Amino acid sequence: MSKVLLELIDVQKTYGTGENEVHALRGASLQVKAGELVAIMGASGSGKSTLLTIAGGLEVPTTGDVRIIDNSLPTLKPAQLATLRRQTIGYVFQDFNLIPSLTVIENVALPLELDGVKVRKARKAALDALESMDIGELADRFPDEISGGQRQRVAIARSFVGPRQVLLADEPTGALDSKTSEAVIRALRKRIDAGIAGVLVTHDAKLAAWADRILVIRDGQIVEEISNTITPEQFGA
């Protein structure tokens, strides 16, 4: 039985007060184990991105608990939370968020260097991460010298460089074509299989299908869980 690395327990999130009150999440619960990828699908405004930002400690839930590897995020002090975020959680966004003035390897090594890891060691870890994405040869290029698909693979490498165990991705292939998307999700999946817990927010069914479980969120509540329970033979693939 793999260890649960990320857990949301009855999380509610409300923005505004009185007439302007918006319930973004109405009691969402979720567990993600090591080596597991969970996809969250839902319409715009369903609360899926809020769920991801709360899971990553970027926002605090109004009520409920978020636990990452035995830490309860709402009880941590800001400095502790920042450290946990930097060391444990990796984010992948649609728009890559790479720093244009840094080379690929410098971008990937940056989170480690910010954490006080020596440059040589950080670069070694960054190169390992790039090589696991099959883009080691791009290490010394700048972001504007590589393609969109390559940039996203760099962003994924950055998201799990070092000891990070939880990977959160928000529409990671939103800006990519179909073939490149598949290469990116394949790389992401490979990384999850190596023992990371992943949450993938997407409206793309083809992408979500790479997950072990698909949760459907509507009006701030998880209304459905779809697991891969049938074999392709059953429907004549």
Added chain:
Amino acid sequence: MSVRASILAVLTLGECHGYQLRQEIESRTGGSWQINIGQIYSTLERLERDGLLESVGSNGQGQTRYRVTPSGSVEAEEWLTTAIPSSPEARNELAMKLALAVTIPGCDVEKLVHAQRVQTMRNLQALTATKRDVDQNDPAELPWLLVADLNIFNCEAELRWLEHIEGTLARTAARGLNPNQTLSEPAKRGRPTKAN
């Protein structure tokens, strides 16, 4: 395509004779599904044999009228709200089923669309899981990969279509439009309805 279940579904609205059933199914599926009258009659015989409908005598023109039995109603209801396996061939059946379902009062079309979305998503997941385990650099896998990708894109297309349908149904309901249809006056025997 299930002629059998479609006949039962229409008969839940009232008694019909064979030719009338053909007209009803045709008009309720937008004229896109034309069934051979011989197939209607042979299916009616089998349904009667199986106790899903019963004949209630003839009308003045010698046409046998049928009515659905309670077990026939149950089968119709089940068919109308159950997902079907995904495949390009099956999609046409699904379209016909949905078209028919929106014309049957009290039929839970949302339930059908939802069940189908879950089913298709599972299929997509299963296909993807198989593809995940394939060595992309092995040329022997290429033919299989091509077919798998076709199935994957078909599943995706079906999911998008179902999502679109959900929106259309919601908008139709919001505008207060009701596509339910009671049975029409049967046209004269032997003369097919002309498309307008």
